[in-house]
Amino acid sequence: MKKINIFLIAIIVLTGTFGESEVPVIVRSPKAKMKFYPCSSCHRPSASLSEFQLTARGQRQGNVHRKMEFKHMPEVKECFMCHGHQNPDTLVLLDGQKIEHEQVPLLCGQCHGLKKGEWEKGLHGRLEGNFQTQKIKPMCIECHDAHKPKFPKFKAFPPPARPGNPERRIP
């Protein structure tokens, strides 16, 4: 009887450790990389969709977003399709639901559902951390500029030295 008990415990322990090999994944909040957050320090909540109002600090600072390019959806001209106008610190979905910046995949997934599914499985995008103990997954807007999501051109590192190049000569 004792033997059977030990056997059962062993089975439970083994299945507990090896049965599920899920490694915990932290989805990193994008707020650390957002330069101007919180938005409400300059933007005041407004009821109208056509204009937004600035706080005193915002008026002092001038237009800090002038360098921003918008190359995402050509037919969209106003900010409040995604940004909340009642609470500037939040984002809004197409159905009017308010979400935090940590939930941004919901917003992007409204159009890019396939990519969102791949990202959730870990097929799309970068992964950092440790693949045995703790993976860290950045969110959409850490790699893609939300206003210009196509990846920019990169400057490549120099090519390898060609054979016969003096750099390759053996000293």
Add this chain to the structure above:
Amino acid sequence: MKWTHRLRKWIDHRSHQKLSRRAFLKGLFAGGASLGVASSLPPSPYISDRYTWEKFFQKHYKEMTPQDKEKVFSRIERETQQNYKSDVKISDPPPIPGVKFVYCLNLSACNGSRYCVKACVEENNQSRNPQIQYIKVLELDRGSFNLEKSNRYYEGESVPREGKFYLPVQCMQCDNPPCVKACPVQATWKEPDGIVVIDYDWCIGCRYCQVACPYEARNFNLADPALDPQEVNPNQSYLSNRIRPRGVMEKCTFCLHRVRQGRYPACLEACPTGARKFGNILDPESEVSKILKAKKAFVLKEELNTIPRFFYYFDD
């Protein structure tokens, strides 16, 4: 009288004889002259501390006991301190049971920026001059896949260039590795976690494996690796990224010293586009398992039956 007795008698006689002034001066001049000649010659590249008894009697990695390893690692640390003026730590992480490493690379995402190449060179202490790089990024025309028409020397002011795509090639860690079969001294072998490694101190530098590899993954150290002290990565491992001696082969080891501790390879961490995916194929929840299920992955030169563990795929 036996000859041994005669010899002993002669030695006794010589040792009791007083050294004459004449004999002493003669010996002094002869010794001084030979010393002077020896020190005026340039040091021979063939007679140096490159070959010591310690190194000559060093065992194959697989036959070393833990005590042997300790001795060898401390010798390498000492020599690196001497030759490269940097304090390094040689480790030897063992393979994790139940793990087999596989690499996947998304060719739709790769933009040919060579960030991986730079990270690899810095992580693995590759020689800067003569230059050795494990990763070769091939530039190909869109719609073609002829590797012989690829360009690996492209200049990239702004990549990706129009109408091109990029194919990084490195060691495929084959399951049927031709390089291992070609080695006459078994200095290279496949580890249980799927990584093909080299015992650099056992390698005789015959370069058979370089010719046997169909992916140009292996590189030969024609000279002593040139590295500045600030370029040396101090976190080194015996089988992977320690500074190689002259005259041995070296190759990508999937950053063995990192991945056996659960860290991602340096090239993956450096990739800005997230094109590189790495993980354990035996774990069905890992990204690589999901990619191989969901995507149409392929390998290079499948017809050679090398069974590579490095997969490429395009996004749908």
